[in-house]
Amino acid sequence: MNTLLDAFSALSDPTRFTIVEQLMDHGELPAGDLAQGKGMSGAAISRHLKVLRQAGLVNQRVNGTQRIYSIRPEGLRAIAEWTISKRQFWEASLDRLGDILQEDSSWPT
Amino acid sequence: MNTLLDAFSALSDPTRFTIVEQLMDHGELPAGDLAQGKGMSGAAISRHLKVLRQAGLVNQRVNGTQRIYSIRPEGLRAIAEWTISKRQFWEASLDRLGDILQEDSSWPT
């Protein structure tokens, strides 16, 4: 329950959100690569990565001197489950997506 | 795109998250009712409501001297759409939910 709030908090920062999307697009990446092109010190990125780790959104793997990061599915699950559990509040405002969802009565409430 | 980050930010606060859940559970409620039992001044709640409003997560309706709040589905949609678009990253770690989802190949990617 607190995990969900931590996930929201972690993702509310543009730099961290970008990191998460990068990891989703490119698979696992070392901290150094994630620091590239963000106009920010490596130290700052390192702390952002720590926040993401503590929020359960990313995994860290050690490879020699590198720390290689990847998406941690369980972390995203908290958000997905909450979203799905509140489905009734947003499905009404969906267009194409709403139509598709309405056909699927097996979706959990 | 910024709306999504604002939504995450707004929901990352426990008080605001509780307010949103209250509105989901009880339907629309006046600001005064939302301030009850939170151990916090009405002024503080009023500002939390302003944040939720600016994040597009709640609607405000005027009824005489009361301000009546309700969930704004479009706000939640941003989160739902993002979650669904990243479905591949969390569905693998789902148990019951994962099974259900795997059957539904019409779900948008």
Place this chain on the structure above:
DNA sequence: CCATTGTTTAACATTCGTGTTAATCAATAG
């Protein structure tokens, strides 16, 4: 009118978040 009720805004204090640079640490190359 004037007082009351419901809510918001203003001013202020304090805590939290985030960036910087410098120091530290671990792994590897020479």
Place this chain on the structure above:
DNA sequence: CTATTGATTAACACGAATGTTAAACAATGG
């Protein structure tokens, strides 16, 4: 062993967020 590379942690500065109380405001009742 020492220097280098990759990354994190420490110490610090500063702006943003959040709570408080007091003031302001709009609607309603007397």
